Amino acid sequence: MQNANPRLKIKNLVQRYDGRKVVDDVSLEIWPGQVVCLLGPSGCGKSTTLRMIAGVEMQNSGEIWVDGNLICDTVFRVPPERRQIGLMFQDFALFPHLRVGENVAFGLRGSKADKGMRVEELLRRVGMSRYLEAYPHELSGGEQQRVALARALAPRPSIMLMDEPFSGLDNRLRDGIRDETLEILREEETAVLLVTHEPEEAMRMADEIALMRRGRIVQQGAPYNIYNAPVDREAVAFFSDVNIICSTVNGALADTPFGQFLTPGIADGQEVEIVTRPQHIKLDFDRSGTGPSPTIENGTAARGTVLRSRFMGSESLVEFRMEHDGSTLKATVPNVFLPKPGKVMWLLLRRNRCFVFPVETD
Numbered sequence: 001m002q003n004a005n006p007r008l009k010i011k012n013l014v015q016r017y018d019g020r021k022v023v024d025d026v027s028l029e030i031w032p033g034q035v036v037c038l039l040g041p042s043g044c045g046k047s048t049t050l051r052m053i054a055g056v057e058m059q060n061s062g063e064i065w066v067d068g069n070l071i072c073d074t075v076f077r078v079p080p081e082r083r084q085i086g087l088m089f090q091d092f093a094l095f096p097h098l099r100v101g102e103n104v105a106f107g108l109r110g111s112k113a114d115k116g117m118r119v120e121e122l123l124r125r126v127g128m129s130r131y132l133e134a135y136p137h138e139l140s141g142g143e144q145q146r147v148a149l150a151r152a153l154a155p156r157p158s159i160m161l162m163d164e165p166f167s168g169l170d171n172r173l174r175d176g177i178r179d180e181t182l183e184i185l186r187e188e189e190t191a192v193l194l195v196t197h198e199p200e201e202a203m204r205m206a207d208e209i210a211l212m213r214r215g216r217i218v219q220q221g222a223p224y225n226i227y228n229a230p231v232d233r234e235a236v237a238f239f240s241d242v243n244i245i246c247s248t249v250n251g252a253l254a255d256t257p258f259g260q261f262l263t264p265g266i267a268d269g270q271e272v273e274i275v276t277r278p279q280h281i282k283l284d285f286d287r288s289g290t291g292p293s294p295t296i297e298n299g300t301a302a303r304g305t306v307l308r309s310r311f312m313g314s315e316s317l318v319e320f321r322m323e324h325d326g327s328t329l330k331a332t333v334p335n336v337f338l339p340k341p342g343k344v345m346w347l348l349l350r351r352n353r354c355f356v357f358p359v360e361t362d
């Protein structure tokens, strides 16, 4: 049966440096044609995870499987060059003494004509055709990166590990190269593990995101689920600014100036945070001291004073000092909306976009 096994499977990988667990029990599966993104802040263990899969570093414990075959545990180990895994790492390096075309052809087998065609095709797709004969030192950093990408894609690896592969490209170029790369990888049914610390990149590229923090995967799922059903406040905050409204549970409810929130499964007396993103705060004008009427969708309005407002391009960001407790809340409004500091407005929360989390006390 085809595809009975994931192309790549890692089980309970652990890596310690100086006694500190840098990768802590990480497990993942990637199927042919699937793009999984390891997303997390700097230092959380993303590159270390990739290095173990590539085989350039040995894990303390855990297993790596390819197409149902064990390729590495703590005893047995297939050497990196025999893993047939494509690599595109942060510190990629082209061979300085080889021309661009020779760099891309490096890992290719077959006739000269076949190799030539493959090289030409890939250079065209990354927009580097006219540099076929150039040497790496004649290229900019971003151009070198595109050549490295072409080189990694050329031998059609069945698994591709990519560590921030687009970080050296400017925004406009990046979108095009990203889409082109994805298309090539999908065409070839490659299983891709992409590392990034940029949420936009993960959302744009991944079929599945594995959110990583302090060596652990804290949440995994489709981008839509990670964004809309975050596991905790940090998971919300990783993707956008957050607003936090504090309360305490009483009778399975948290009372706030914005109305009551259900707190299923949280004990009475527990402090909670109601977390929401700036785009899910609604604004309304003050009508001589009163605001809009409460609704089921948006709860009760609370009053605040504009601290500052800024135009951000496609939206405006307005910060408020709230009357009830002096806290600051941020709201984004599409297009241009720049109320003057000191202006009084009413804020409402899109209740189905609010998340209630217990406050962790250590």
Ligand SMILES: Nc1ncnc2c1ncn2[C@@H]1O[C@H](COP(=O)(O)OP(=O)(O)OP(=O)(O)O)[C@@H](O)[C@H]1O
Pocket: 017, 018, 022, 040, 041, 042, 043, 044, 045, 046, 047, 048, 049, 197
């Ligand atoms: N060879 C090593 N020896 C000791 N500590 C290391 C080694 N390699 C990495 N570390 C540490 O392990 C942690 C995880 O590093 P890693 O490179 O995996 O992070 P990362 O998630 O890729 O971060 P970034 O987004 O900045 O690239 C860091 O605290 C780093 O300092």
Ligand SMILES: [Mg+2]
Pocket: 046, 047, 048, 090, 163
């Ligand atoms: Mg890294």
